[in-house]
Amino acid sequence: MDELGSDLQPAAAEGLVSARLLDRFRTVRAYTELLASALTDEDQCVQSMPDASPAKWHRAHTTWFFEQFVLVPFLPDYRPFDQSFSFLFNSYYEAVGARHPRPARGMLTRPSAQQVTAYRWHVDAALLEAELPGEAAPVLELGLQHEQQHQELLMTDILHLFSLSPLYPAALPDWQEPQGTDAPTTYVEIGGGLAPVGYAGGDFCFDNETPRHRVYLEPFAIGSRLVRNRDWLAFIRDGGYRTVSLWMSDGWATAQAGSWQSPLYWREHDGAWWQFGPGGLRVLDQDAPVRHISWYEADAFARWAGARLPTEAEWETAAAHPALREITGHVWQWTESAYRPYPGFKAAPGAIGEYNGKFMVNQMVLRGGSLATPEGHTRPTYRNFFHPDKRWQFSGLRLVRDL
Amino acid sequence: MDELGSDLQPAAAEGLVSARLLDRFRTVRAYTELLASALTDEDQCVQSMPDASPAKWHRAHTTWFFEQFVLVPFLPDYRPFDQSFSFLFNSYYEAVGARHPRPARGMLTRPSAQQVTAYRWHVDAALLEAELPGEAAPVLELGLQHEQQHQELLMTDILHLFSLSPLYPAALPDWQEPQGTDAPTTYVEIGGGLAPVGYAGGDFCFDNETPRHRVYLEPFAIGSRLVRNRDWLAFIRDGGYRTVSLWMSDGWATAQAGSWQSPLYWREHDGAWWQFGPGGLRVLDQDAPVRHISWYEADAFARWAGARLPTEAEWETAAAHPALREITGHVWQWTESAYRPYPGFKAAPGAIGEYNGKFMVNQMVLRGGSLATPEGHTRPTYRNFFHPDKRWQFSGLRLVRDL
Amino acid sequence: MDELGSDLQPAAAEGLVSARLLDRFRTVRAYTELLASALTDEDQCVQSMPDASPAKWHRAHTTWFFEQFVLVPFLPDYRPFDQSFSFLFNSYYEAVGARHPRPARGMLTRPSAQQVTAYRWHVDAALLEAELPGEAAPVLELGLQHEQQHQELLMTDILHLFSLSPLYPAALPDWQEPQGTDAPTTYVEIGGGLAPVGYAGGDFCFDNETPRHRVYLEPFAIGSRLVRNRDWLAFIRDGGYRTVSLWMSDGWATAQAGSWQSPLYWREHDGAWWQFGPGGLRVLDQDAPVRHISWYEADAFARWAGARLPTEAEWETAAAHPALREITGHVWQWTESAYRPYPGFKAAPGAIGEYNGKFMVNQMVLRGGSLATPEGHTRPTYRNFFHPDKRWQFSGLRLVRDL
């Protein structure tokens, strides 16, 4: 999900940006601050691995996006908060100029978290006070979607950082885990044929969800629920992490090099399993969907279970079925599909769309949405993607069987 | 193409293995020796990189395959040539037992190339003298296909080794390069619809070509010919290797790390381009198809050209069109498609099929066949595959445009 | 200087720890806080490389030392401030138990800098209020020496971190650089013979300065002053960084891999040289001693100058000569000598002395003292040491010529 869409939808852009959109702006911006509210300045500063970014960086980068792509182009009188921030908080937009190297984001002890807060207020005030023309609406919407993506990354990144501390701090001390369930998983049969895939509505979507096109499917049966921690324990006990024949060749090498023996945030103490999460280290809920597994693990588990992962077309088709549960709100669900452009995909021109497609190789698609996905952000056509060895996202799986 | 099929086709297996199959056995086995005939014992021994294997290892490993899967199971009295060879020349069949680590294949100065020759004779004689039951035919056929795959790898591996020598030796001193052509490339329009994909005939195929299934295609236009060296020169001169916006993110990082500025075996001397090939270092033929490029380069080139690579379904469908040229005999052609199992794919049980699918992630499909592909080995449904950064194969590209 | 002495000098330990020692305790402890006073909580948290530690960690680790080796053994009623701190802030004392891995010190966003301040107050108060027996004096003294070592490391580590920021913050905004001078360097002749080497006084020294022993020296001439930035510029302009024959083989490889072309903190802007230091980025003072060079560079420079570095015995002998200038207060001075134990050296038993000698290989000795060395901490027999590729210390050189 390192990607940024650009479906600018130059829709009815007469007049001014709508009050409803500005309301959403307030809400989304405030939610980021809520997520960071239990973090100290130090928590926000550190980068735990090259894949992750500091919380402060997420807060500043999302702000920079509005400054760079909304305020500067649409408000002639706008003065950037700080000239150096464009260099510091650009992520990967080559067309916008040079930028601070990604693995060194954690070296930026300055500007401080408080200065970033001031930066956020400055940009928010400027944007809310301005009379933005309606044509700014698409990029403003994009900025909100972008910030929502970073809200999830902020959570997964801070969780990774805290997992390295012997103190196991809670990123969100009042966090309520989604309730697990021991309700049975049934297999829902879905007929084959030509299935439409891709976004068809009139609202926002990312460009990688387009163009809508047809995919031919064979009939299949898909699990009504996600694979659960108790299932994963059975996999572990059956030697899943030691059985080479279950694994892709690259996956086996990765698992051996990393000494993988369980999902990323599981910890065994005195014979009991615990899981580290936003609320800290807690006893593992065997009824909850398994999470923080790589694609390699998901694939091996499915093979062990005599099943397979769904393709993204299958997942998208099945998501409309009323018997399907846990589509979102728990974990992103690995699919069989490599992340590639849809037939006829065109990247948008210019800075915003400059790199829409540049991550479309070596990654696998996840569908659904997780407990960390902001409300309303995801949809059945949404394509999330990560390299198959990544484990720090809220990633799990759902099984499929051929008919 | 590190893969090994297992479509054992337990066809009419009555009586004995046919004389025709044994004739093919003689021909294929002799061709391996022909390929190695200009190599010294030392040439055959060295491993130039972990991806490659020594020529001697290819000669021994293909022999071991017949010993292990034909002679031992079907000839009760057969005595292996040398007990240690099973350990030394097994490639990756876990079910068959432990094996010498792949990156250390080049450490095996013994057994000597001459002992490997003796091994080949021993196994050939045993097999040709035996009265093999008809049920051995499928695995014998598989062994021949397997050896043909290794014939191509033997050539690409020795070429890589020789490319590191300041002497640029010729692997095949009498090698005649396929003639280039300045005939124009036209774009052949192919209609859309549900296209059958996968092997349908009754002869041999690898299991990854099955099951035959349907894929929905939009109309497209595909280049009648391959991209040529002169086209690639234009790409270089236009700054293709320096223009980040043309590249996938992972590709750009790889190209920068490797200081890529041209195809792998191009050398510039005094303003002229040369290419290293089986015949040694020769002046680059601008009319010949470009080769020894990675998927990353092919993808960047296509973007530069305002086109794209074909999907493997498109390629397979177009290959039947009479206007399409250079389908095989020059280079394997990178496609847009990640290497994944076909819908309904099942790996064969047991040692031979143990790992058929284990390479089906992180790699991209190539179609066609190259100047190094043994005659009769490839077919339009054949799926070759390599990681997107690999360049030492005879790999090139063909362009596609959306209609 | 990652080492910790243990010369516990079980001297007259009757009665209580002296008021003078407790005064020194107050002074040294306060100076650490002064050094960190311009640092934000975020500045104090980040680890810029595995060689460096966060400022907060230095502040906590030095405190832990007093808690672990003074309060716990000598105050039966003392309760540690926080049980987890022993794990978090132990550096490398295996006898004291497990510890947080060094390269992950920067992951400790918690405890916060403020909690570390509270920790310091707690320990300081406990120690100053206690009636410590006189036998605690040696380890208390050692703790002060230890903290002074970390004061210098705190400065060099924060400087390294800030050098990675595009903002080049000043660690000590009011910092006054020691004045450079254009006074000439003369060569002071020192006669040969048996020279005493090692500490002989009755005050504190580290165990690696003992035992005092004799070394036979040939006569030599040593530079009265340090090599200056203008000299280094001449070296650069004469191609010093491009002339392989000036370098040790390992040094050349290191310099090439790191693209070294000047001392670590030099920056060239528009034809002028700047240097990053505690006061920020400032115009390079050509009269000041060169600093932030590795042993490899010092050695190459000396060869270029037709001279050599002093051995540590030569340096120690010459330091007593009245004509020698800049012995301390500018830079630590690389010597010819590999860091090895003196004849008859014995490591002290137990935790404190456990590892006194464990760094005595692969490192080179520096003598003198730098602008960052706390007043009174160094002496002519003091042995500082770092690996020959390290550049982030205040390290420079003085030349010697054979007679």
Add this chain to the structure above:
Amino acid sequence: MDELGSDLQPAAAEGLVSARLLDRFRTVRAYTELLASALTDEDQCVQSMPDASPAKWHRAHTTWFFEQFVLVPFLPDYRPFDQSFSFLFNSYYEAVGARHPRPARGMLTRPSAQQVTAYRWHVDAALLEAELPGEAAPVLELGLQHEQQHQELLMTDILHLFSLSPLYPAALPDWQEPQGTDAPTTYVEIGGGLAPVGYAGGDFCFDNETPRHRVYLEPFAIGSRLVRNRDWLAFIRDGGYRTVSLWMSDGWATAQAGSWQSPLYWREHDGAWWQFGPGGLRVLDQDAPVRHISWYEADAFARWAGARLPTEAEWETAAAHPALREITGHVWQWTESAYRPYPGFKAAPGAIGEYNGKFMVNQMVLRGGSLATPEGHTRPTYRNFFHPDKRWQFSGLRLVRDL
């Protein structure tokens, strides 16, 4: 021992090179061929690690030395055997021009071992037929010493290669191990005072053995014999490889990373220890001196034994004592001394001496001589040196105790 001396001793150089020297030339050159006589062409071609070189390379490089430094300068009519060999078989003489990169020496399958044999004959014949002026004698002598160094490296390198083969071939099938002994080790007391160190005779020595100088020694006691395999077994059984307090910090890290649990070529089968050597895999002789240990291991063992290693000055002084045994003929003996230049050391000018000192950092000195050191090559002042982590040489230790 990657070093090459240059003490050209421009001694009485009138007339022609002596017949005695030419006899030595024949003998030394023949011994190289004897060492390689059991090696196949393939054995001679492969490079098992960057530290090692192929046997063929050793044979060619030593020949190139005579061609480059004797034939070309002193025989105006001499025509090099092959122009490309200067590039291929130069080792590290920058002044002589570009050269093939060291880690890629194993890629040189051509020229063949047979061509190298022809090269040797060609150079030998040219040299022996020539009327070389007496002034060529020093460099001819140097070439012989150089070749003798490579004879030992040829053995250690081929041993390393063969140790990686499951077949454990014998480099010298008729090899007789030096007899071990259960004679007791006594400690020989050596008085202190000013000891002369360095070469004083009139014959050949390497420049790193000069200048002779004085070192002040304290009295010490040195083991009359080397540490034996049975001693090492006691170290292992006592947990030597698991006890961090015995090890240097860098050594512990190296041992952990390499999973060291015994000397390099020990193998445990069914409870018995075997050792791989020039004669293949043989039962470990507990009475024989331990070998193939790094300096880190030697240092840890000495600490475990309550002793230490000798300094090189101590070793050299003690070597003259009649009670000292096993000075050479078994293993090179690690010393306490870092490899640094002697006081007053000057590297010789020009190509031959260009890099005499460039290895004088990060390495430790070994003294004595091993079972693989050619007869007459070593002497008590001889300084061998390797990095402290290297284990593939015939390296062992002798203990010292302070008095």
